Amino acid sequence: MTSDILYKIDLAGTSNIIQLSKPERQIALDLLSLSKIMAKDVELTQPLLERLCVALAPHKRLPEELLSEIFVLCMPCAAIIVPPIVGEHTPWTLRRVCAPWRRIALGESRLWNNLQLRRPFSWDLKGEKLQKYLEHLQREIVHPTLPISFDFYGSEPTGAFVSTVRAYFLQPDLHRFRHLSMGDTHSINEVLRISGTSLANLSSLTISSNSASAINSLSRPVPLFQNGLASLRRLKLELGNPRAELLVPPNIPWHQLTDLMLSTPSSMFNVAFLDVLSAAKTLRQCNSLVRCCIAVNPRAKSNEVTNDTVIKPVSLPTLRAFELLCVPKTHVSTPGANDPVVPFLDALEVPALVELRIRGYNAPNQHATLSALVHRSSCSLRVCELLGDERLGYPRGVFPESSRL
Template sequence: MMSTDRDARLRHRIEFEAGAANSIMLSDTEAEFAKEMLQKAESALDTLDRQLDTLWPEHKEEYEVMERQCGQAAARVERLSIALAPHKRLPTELLSYIFTLSAGDSSLSLPPSRTDMALGSPWVLRKVCSRWRLVALSERSLWNFLSMDIATDDSYSEKTQLVDLKVIEHLLPIILPKIGSLSLYLCVNGISVQRAFDAVIAPCADRITDLYLGLPGSSYSTFFAMLPNQFTSLKNLDLEFLDSFPAGASPIPDLPPSMRHLSVAGDSSPFLSLRSPEMNLGYMTDLDISQMNVQFSDLSLILKRCTNLKTCRISVFGDGGIDAITLPFLHYLMISLDRGTIFDDCTLPSLKELHVSYDEEFPGVELASMLRRSACLLEIFSWDHPPSPMVAQVDAAALSGVFAACPSITDVAGRNVVVPRAVLDRIKNRELLPKLEILECRVDGETVRPFVDAIMSRAQGEIRRPIRGTTPSGFRAAIGCYPQDLQIPDDLQDFIVKLEPLEVLLERVLRLIPS
């Protein structure tokens, strides 16, 4: 009797408890018993289905009775299938790994997408079962990088913005980890700015390590008032001013000592408040103001106090500053400029990678002087000129001076600029850039053959290299882009055809391509 009662309780637990709730998992013993129950239930349903087919249409009353029995049997099969559903038996650690893997490295977008519910939305909170939901909420790595872009535009009204903000306000208390660091992206304008800031940023300011903030210029006063004391963990700060910062408004008072990265776009006036000598910028290691144009004489007052700067992206105009600038740890510089004289003020002894974009004349003389003064071991150098109907030219002596100043360069790119023939000839003979491995530039009718000769010279040196494992003497990659209307001589056409098997032989990229 006891065994019968125990079996009855077990059957009830399997069918009506585990079969009705995704959160209940069966033990291995219970699962084996449930499999037997499911097999018998499926067999009984199959028998009823076959009998049902024989009753229609002669025995309608019996058919209706058996049809109800089939429905009950099918419901029982479904309950037992739910009890044994494989997703319920996945270990918690494996579920967490699956959720983390599916989320990728990108931020989680709030509110969830209306068009694609699986794209940038907390899908695990809505689908499958309550256990999955609990596991997902416990995996804090899913929720510590949240992106909320609710800035209005022509296709996104303030009414819709308010609806989305209410969704965000509802979800944040559910998904936001209660402890640990947070990365937040908030872009908002219109009537909901203060409400969004109070809901998203203010409650967890001391835990935010990475913050992207896009606000109207007039709405930054609340954020600036919280600096530096309330953002005690802030490391990376990206500010975008959606419109002009009001004249006379309170500037940035100071930055937290935890700050390492600062990016500003839209309006330079708040950034220039960092010129104040009271501000300690020695802890900054990364600066990006490449999305706005700043007078270099103003920027120099900031740069000279960023003594630990390692990477820098800037867009500047005007002549050099008043004082010399030495950045002993800077290894990456991307700069857009209109005058090369700004390099006269700079000493960069650790520079490894340099990208220069210029509006008018290539600043080769100033660059070469700066590189010699810095005595740096530059490895990557690129220069660019805004695309124009006429392919940009560069003075051979100026470019040769830059290359001669840094024979350590291994990677060169002048994507919109033709490298002069005289320079290509010296590269071919290794008079310039003996360690060069990557060359990318434009070629024209005068330089296409010297470019090819340089490729072949380096490639042939690679073929002759007898000892495996020694330093390569040829290009790892050489790409020459020529105009669509350029007439390529027949012998060079043959060379282009032969480049593909040469690439396979050398395991290198060697190409001439129209563009």
């Protein structure tokens, strides 16, 4: 009898467990049905969401080839300089684009063609510093396709360092050089003497020196210019000696330049650079310029220009930004005084000009002269400024809004 009771109790417990498990099975079935419904709903709504995203962002409908072209056009026109410690930095462009554009950029070879390694090269490097520098150069050679930007500055060179320069400039990878920046006669002469045709891909050249001989050395027949600079687009010549007389280098391919600066260091605004006639003659050869900054000395002894002088037209059809630096103390006190800047501005033809800045020029008829330039060229200026030298009491003003076109 006892066994019968235990058996009955066991059967009753099993029956209760079975009854409790039925709702759980039903819940599992309901969840399975719900997941199927949700999956089907996703299949129906996903295309709609994609169409809405495309409508809100039309660029997503464009092929990657076209997006790649847009990306290249939006890149900075100047080279992206990679700092010496590359590991601590990322290229400027890649830090400012979203993930899809970054993926396109990483696959775009033209982005990498716009990167440059910048190497400061100083005559003052000696001993351990020189050894570390040479180690940097050896590591750079491991990357045979990355363009290089080189800066040469310093004092008197030593024999060992001149040998180092020669050794590096005789390397077979000089075609990687895109920018050269030099600041003393020794480095300029040494580089120009041994470079020859190896710098055919050089696109930017900067020479900044207090000595006119450093820049005038470019006027001599040298291999770099004799053999051509087919890729040169940007040229910057800075002269810091107010008593130096500059010879405009005739061997430079002026016709292919897009960026030109014949100027002075910003800290030396009172430096005489070119006379008006030399400036006009130089610009007349630069018919592809987009940006230009040039310093002139209206009172240079070589000027034979009066208010009645007619300078041959200087046509710059693609010029968009022009800055003219005049030596201070050129203020014309009386309307009849000689003002060589007037014939110079009258000779300019700049139909594409949008930015015009003139510094250090203060004359009674300056607004009339600039108005005539704007009307004659039929250009649409967005920025037109007259900036005097405040240290000498010259006013700082903006070209009147009513005179703009």
